[in-house]
Every structure is written in C-alpha cells, then in structure tokens.
Amino acid sequence: MLEQLEAGEVQEIHNDRMPICLFPKLEERGFPYETEAMEDGSAKVRILKK
Template sequence: MILDNRGLEPPQPMMRTLAKLEELEAGQTLIIINDRRPMFLFEQLDELGFLYLTEQQEDGSYRVTISRKAG
C-alpha cells in the first residue's frame, strides 16, 4: 500500500497515515510519501509498535516504509 501525503498541511499527513495503519494486516507494509520528515509520526509509531525505515528522496520528500512488529 502506498499513501501519498505530499501537498497536505500538518496534521493531515499524520492523521491519514494513522487511519491507514488501522487497516494494515500482519505481513503488510505501508509506504507513505511526505513533503517533510514526519517527526511526530515516529513517536506514534514507536508507541503503537510499528517498525519504520525513512529515506529522503532526491526531490526533498521523505519515503517511510512502515510494518508491524512480529508477534
């Protein structure tokens, strides 16, 4: 699943991402693309038990790959 949050003002990207994560089943991965590095989202992901990998793209946007921790 890919969720493109570019062009949205905070807190919309985080709200959309958290809503989509509720639909994420075990073994699935969510990829989000944001204009900014989603610092406040990382705290939420840690609390909710998700793993994530952040990569800055050539255009300055950020791609975050999110998955559930096993168990």
C-alpha cells in the first residue's frame, strides 16, 4: 500500500502495540516515520512517502 502513495503523502496506522518489527522494514525501504505511544498501550505510526 505504501508504494501506491504519492510523494509527500502520509499513511497513518493505529496498532494495538508498538510495531517494532515494522520499523527496520520501513528504514530499509526509505520511508521516514513518526510514532506516538498511546496511554492504552497502542501506538499510532505516521509513515511518509518521500
């Protein structure tokens, strides 16, 4: 799905926990991201398409 984004678009996901296995894959593919830990233990991740 990320490959279909236009440059500058952001994909936001809400996960039930911090998706630590996803981060190395995003880094390998050159997708910058931001994370936000939520009080309930879930996490929001914003992924940017360069």
